[in-house]
Amino acid sequence: MEFETVIGLEVHVQLSTKSKIFCNASAAYGGEPNEYIDPVTLGLPGALPVTNRRAVEFAIMLGLATHCEIRRFNRFARKHYFYPDLPKGYQISQFDEPICERGHVDFYMGETKRTVGLKRIHMEEDAGKNIHDSRTAASLVDLNRAGVPLLEIVSEPEIRSPAEAAAYLRAVRQLVRYLEVSDGNMEEGSLRCDANISLRPVGELKFGTRTEIKNLNSFKFVERALEYEIARQYAILKAGNQVVQQTLLFDSEAGTTRPMRSKEESADYRYFPDPDLPPVIVEESWVHDVKGRLPRLPAEWANELVSEHGLSLYDATVLTAERAFVEYYHQVVAACGNSKAACNWVTSEFFGALNKAGLDLSQTPVKAVDLGELIKLVDDETISGKMAKSVFEEMFATSKPPSTIVQEKGLKQLSNDDDILAVIRKEFDSNPGQLAGYLGGNDRLHGFFVGLVMKATGGSANPKKVNDLIRQEATARKSA
């Protein structure tokens, strides 16, 4: 019997608001332990939450970007459980009335377009962190993270492979970064992922028993954990046994999943509407206003790059991976008017150099207009492509505009036919033996003359022209 994989992801996105979701304490990452706290974060007696409207707005933004319906009447609920990193003994979340419902995320896997449905996106507060100090055998609690706003994005169980799960997760990350609602940093925990996975016989409609893998904190781990879990469940089912529904942790060192301690699993959370928080009413006008301020999303950019800039889907995908990339690319095109050359330069030379230097696009030493100007210099044959590469290196190292570098180094390309012909004739005349061989049909000597001409011009001659003109002059001499 063959089996089909059924995966659904629950993605937690930490929002990059200035303050926490229910108080004024800073929502910044890091800090000294318990630096970003106040009476509300600490759950002090008498402290009360007040909803941060910016967090709600971020939820609306992501909801619109994923084609969700936005709920007008939003209630927060209390989810109860005891844990030291949860100061109030309950987490403020949304229960049966999430702010966003019934949307979808579109993305490409290679050339194939995929759509994964979204069940819901809801708002909630993050918990703090328990730190177990093995040196002193003490358990410590850091509440900096407690109360940082989160969006939980729950997909439909429509993902069919680990690679697709990772691609979906990348698409979600890409979206939140375009919207600038989160930095999507998985290492710092701004993007966290739990995966539900089950297998069912191909053709079967009913879902098999699922397991949930918690806290997958990299794209690679998502894929590896799911691959391992598929193999594990497959072996169980093949042997005719039952998969046990349980919550698992992925051990990234061993590359295996193992059951979580049962006490960390879901109990009766006793949800009820938080009486401290009046419902947040999302008026139509608010949604409309947010819609009007939504940035262009990656899919729109990519479509335009393919249809109007003539780029391949692959290039469009690379350029739209980050909002900053595509914006940079557009500035380059605006400066040079050559979309394909701009794409080549940005995706290969430029990204390569950034990568090598370990720099982020925001730290680039090369301004987009300068890169555009460089492309223009090549296009109008002021410099050769080869020169351009060394000019680019210089630009990257010094941030100087290309024209300055070209001038400083005297790199101007020799493109005038008469000037080049004069050099060719001189070299022909100085090397009669080789010329005779060349005219006699030894084409290897063509390269010899190209080398001589380039050497004589200090490398500044337009190589294409040199090639063409050598042949032209040879033909002329033969027929003479």
Added chain:
Amino acid sequence: MTDITSLSVTEMRAGLDSKEFSCVELTKAFLDKADSASSLNCFTELCVEGAQQSAQEIDSLLKQGKSSPLLGIPVGIKDVICTKGVRTTAASAILKNFIPPYDATVVRRLKTAGTVTLGKLNMDEFAMGSSNENSIFGPVKNPWNPAYVPGGSSGGSAAAVAAGLCPISLGTDTGGSIRQPASFCGITGLKPTYGRVSRYGVIAYASSLDQVGGFARNVHDCALITQAICGRDPNDATSANIDVPDFTKALGKDIKGLRVGIPKEYFVSGLDPEVSAALKNAISVLEGLGAVAVEVSLPHTDAAVAVYYILAPAEASSNLARYDGIRYGHRASGQLDLKTLYAKSRSEGFGREVQRRILVGTYVLSAGYYDAFYIKAQKVRTLIKRDFENAFAQHCDVIVAPTAPNLPFKIGEKLSDPLQMYLNDIFTIPVNLAGLPGMSVPCGISASGLPLGLQLIGKPWDEETLFTVASAYEGATDWHTKRPTPQRA
């Protein structure tokens, strides 16, 4: 010289402004009196140094000619309201050493108004109780007769004002915790409309019902303290953005033609005959002042106590989850695993009544019971609210009722029977469920020499009518002038 502790706030104002006595003298007189009346057990903490220091600062302001209604007036604060740097316990072992790093909004507002905090007032643990017997500090005694309870949960706040240990005080009212003790102690107490006063810094019992209010020895003083604490607070999302009128302007007005609703469901068997008689007298007085008595119906009254004892414990079980021994408050000693640490800390820290309500609340929120209890109770709450809306829309401007169905009872009398205790709040609970303003003013003395209260219930945001009616009633009667004779310790 007259006993300055017996003066009204208005008289104290005059005395301070005319330099007849200083704020330091006034404060000392109250602190001394609190000391001598310690057997009443009103205070959980006396802020002797803090009070003297503020009094000195205020005296220098008074010397500069500054004046405002509450400048230099001593107050007592129920120990469920956070006071920065002053221990705040909610009368619970779990918070017995808790010193808040911040002031509740109401405390900040009183400080801004220039009051002097004399100390923290005893109460039922976490404001759960109607007799002030559930306190780690022991019961508060009724100044009218120390064998009797002062009512609860704001028993200390009421008894302290009745005994003249402070002229005004703050309490909280979730199901009657201001009005019932005001009634039992023969003073005036007002629970404003839900949302009128910030709950920020008020240790939560049942968030959708809790409201802070003031106690005073007369209606005018009550208006002054109410004025000082009302108004929108950005730190409490449930506080309303509604203008606060000048309550003193509502005083001394005519009530001719005012329609006074008498809920027929409140005159049921079990109502103490003396309470019934006192209420009828009070209605006659109001009629004599030109008000028109009309019968109204609040048909869902009989469900109110049941609804309350589902919703309030549900919210309490959640609100009290934070007392886990991790960050502050009592923590069980010994090397314990996490689960045991929670269980032991909470078992040791919470008293019996609090534990009872946490258990009830946890039960009604549990999967499988939530719809049958919590959701159903919310629906009935809506019906109770609608009862009042209908009465006010069609029949009356204010509702009068007894504050409690019975006279103050003896300490220990109802302790073993929680249901009897809960029924004490039968006339006050509906007002919290509907979020309305409610007031209790003295309206009689029983044959046994214990005070009785008249409850006035208003439309949402209409504290003014309560003040108008209360002040008219006060002007026509002398119950508010009756004082308990000082008890021997």
